[in-house]
Amino acid sequence: MIEEPRFGARKDDDGSWSIFDRRTGGTAQRSGLILAGLNEKAVLGLIRVLEEIEDAPKRVH
Numbered sequence: 001m002i003e004e005p006r007f008g009a010r011k012d013d014d015g016s017w018s019i020f021d022r023r024t025g026g027t028a029q030r031s032g033l034i035l036a037g038l039n040e041k042a043v044l045g046l047i048r049v050l051e052e053i054e055d056a057p058k059r060v061h
Helices: 040-055
Strands: 007-011 017-021
Touching: 007 040, 017 040
Parallel strands: none
Antiparallel strands: 007 017
8 A cells, every 4th residue: 555645745826835734734844843944955855854754663662
């Protein structure tokens, strides 16, 4: 079974881009940063990184 990616990109009214969380429908946040007001190139790269983090095995330290 192929899972749908958790994060997606959306173009905002001002022409900038945001990353949204498909689970919540809201703008994604990571480490206290709201992932909005970005350029398209940055969004695509950040989504790839966020998906890799999401897919990484979780370990207890």
